Amino acid sequence: MSHINQGPALELRNISKSFGPTHALKRVDFTLMAGEIHAICGENGAGKSTLIKIMSGILTQDEGEMVVGGQVVNNNSPHLSLRNGIATIYQENSLFQHLSVAENIFIGDEPRNSLGFIDKQQVKEQAQAIFKRLGVDIDVTQPISSLGGAPQKIVEIARSFRRNARILIMDEPTASFGHQETRLLFDVIREISAAGTGIIFISHHLEEVFEIADRVTVLRDGTMISSRLADQTNEEMLIREMVGREVSLFETRQSHASEDIALETRNLSGAGFNNVSIRVTKGEVVGIAGLVGAGRTELLEAIFGKRRPYSGKTIINNQVLNAKSPLAAMNAGLCLVTEDRKINGLFLSQSVSQNMAIPFFAKFTALLIDWQKLRAVVADMIKRFSIKVSSQETIVSTLSGGNQQKVILGKWMLTKPEIFLFDEPTRGIDVGAKAEIYTEIKKLVAEGKSVLMVSSELPEIVGLSDRVYVMKTGNIVGELHGSGIEQHKILELAL
Structure with missing residues (x-):
């Protein structure tokens, strides 16, 4: 002190x-x-x-x-x-x-x-x-x-x-x-x-x-x-x-992990990561821990098609994914909640409804979008995630960090993904909003979705993950399971 x-x-x-x-x-x-x-x-x-x-x-x-x-x-x-x-x-x-x-x-x-x-x-x-x-x-x-x-x-x-x-x-x-x-x-x-x-x-x-x-x-x-x-x-x-109320961030939870592999990489290499082989089953939260610069973000972006890997394979539901673009990854049922929501996740000057509609513009022309139905499902997402807005037309830049993150989640939910890639999902948001994001992640896996999550917050990694891979200088240096996922073990591997 x-x-x-x-x-x-x-x-x-x-x-x-x-x-x-x-x-x-x-x-x-x-x-x-x-x-x-x-x-x-x-x-x-x-x-x-x-x-x-x-x-x-x-x-x-x-x-x-x-x-x-x-x-x-x-x-x-x-x-x-x-x-x-x-x-x-x-x-x-x-x-x-x-x-x-x-x-x-x-x-x-x-x-x-x-x-x-x-x-x-x-x-x-x-x-x-x-x-x-x-x-x-x-x-x-x-x-x-x-x-x-x-x-x-x-x-x-x-x-x-x-x-x-x-x-x-x-x-x-x-x-x-x-x-x-x-x-x-x-x-x-x-x-x-x-x-x-x-x-x-x-x-x-x-x-x-x-x-x-x-x-x-x-x-x-x-x-x-x-x-x-x-x-x-x-x-x-x-x-x-x-x-102003009791909040439990990481109460004991039931694992929903199945035996069915949803996402797998085999010897995947690219800028910032080397020979990475990982798997995520349906209903499972898999954490990726490591220091800043370990290659975690680069790995997620390669899986999602934002980066071209040098070699190796990504397999989705037993099918090799040739993700040359994020659109190809989206069509395969993936979504990426990015590290910096203000730069890569949102158009800050646009409304909540416009931001949630963005993935649809990637797939369809404006003429093929049912705008009335879109407004209805946006309203459902606002309700599901308890996004604090006066209307769908509220400008995103006026929202708190937690509500902005929930807009991103709602946006991707509208594309009906099966595999969620989270990069620092609660960075810069307050404890109440964190609890809400954690609840949504637990709901996703309870519904049989798969979550691959990069986080620098060790309590978050330990509290949410069924398994954890630890990365160091671009390589997987360890894997932890269940009760063996402890902060000091992660640090020992990462440092």
């Missing part, structure tokens, strides 16, 4: 904020101590983003006051927030990919020589000194584009550290990270908190909250429900406070 100094770094007192008739925040009190790692938890729509924007000066509260270092902040703005030592790091980074690490740290405020030109040697040396203080070995001359996710996030932290940030807000910093990248980032977070910087940490990953946080505050429907030391609560209590 971090080193907590005396005195609060930031206080929010009686903060309220409304958008028209919607009360986003209702009399919220929040205190961040210097040197503290303070997690804020809550479902999508709980008020976390609004609270961050008020701290960062993007929004102004309707009521209440913000106090930084003992001084009341009036007329806050992004510029004033930075001057007050508040830095915010969002899930999508703000780095210039073509510039070097050192250039990104000093951009807009570079040291200059006596002639007024940028002193590149000073830029390099000062950047190196910052990373040395953070205990990280990074070549500051390399371009940002050459770095992975965690090193890029650390560069953003270094930039804030260089600007003497006393308060660092981190919004879903590990959303797309694997185990090793998360550990690397956490080491740096602990280092800067030990130096006295207060950290606000927002994450849907509750296991990470308990690993890194000193204190946890829960928001629900714009109201602060609780704020207590992390060692005075537990995951079950947090979930109950976040959603």
Whole structure:
């Protein structure tokens, strides 16, 4: 845990904020101590983003006051927030990919020589000194584009550290990270908190909250429900406070796996994976675990026809699948719920009904689609998945991450697939929506469907899978079954 100094770094007192008739925040009190790692938890729509924007000066509260270092902040703005030592790091980074690490740290405020030109040697040396203080070995001359996710996030932290940030807000910093990248980032977070910087940490990953946080505050429907030391609560209590009801993510379930093989690959090789032989039976959930870069996504995309394998076979219901395109895979009864729903899964500017109709456009012309019937089945999907929308014409970009993921599920269900390929099915969604997605996956296999699921969340892999394959550097390095599926065994194989 971090080193907590005396005195609060930031206080929010009686903060309220409304958008028209919607009360986003209702009399919220929040205190961040210097040197503290303070997690804020809550479902999508709980008020976390609004609270961050008020701290960062993007929004102004309707009521209440913000106090930084003992001084009341009036007329806050992004510029004033930075001057007050508040830095915010969002899930999508703000780095210039073509510039070097050192250039990104000093951009807009570079040291200059006596002639007024940028002193590149000073830029390099000062950047190196910052990373040395953070205990990280990074070549500051390399371009940002050459770095992975965690090193890029650390560069953003270094930039804030260089600007003497006393308060660092981190919004879903590990959303797309694997185990090793998360550990690397956490080491740096602990280092800067030990130096006295207060950290606000927002994450849907509750296991990470308990690993890194000193204190946890829960928001629900714009109201602060609780704020207590992390060692005075537990995951079950947090979930109950976040959603306002009892939620069991991974209760004991009955296996529906049969002997009939629905999907099989034989010695499948392609870009990112080698000689992969796996099988999925009807009614079975098979997990694929491994670190980021192990080749899991590439394997799913090859099975679905988005990538051309170099060699090997994919067999569906005893028939060799020659999936030269996703359409061929769809015709064979497959669907792929992609890793990044906002880029590959949805048209964000289109309505719910338009998004669900997309697979039909791949198969038929608009003249052959029964639009009245389509609207009826879309309504059925909205009801089945409890998608929170005012109508079918609601624009998808306005939905929460969980509801967007359910739109994707509904879209594919309309094509009547027998085999579901899931790539990170609950990435970036809150715990209540996760529980709903898990319920739907269990329903699918109870109906005799087959599920092949890639996930970096080990509790998800362990809690849902009948069998698990572990991948490392493109190869299958182990297979676990039933009660033998344990987190530590997966990590031992993956690392």
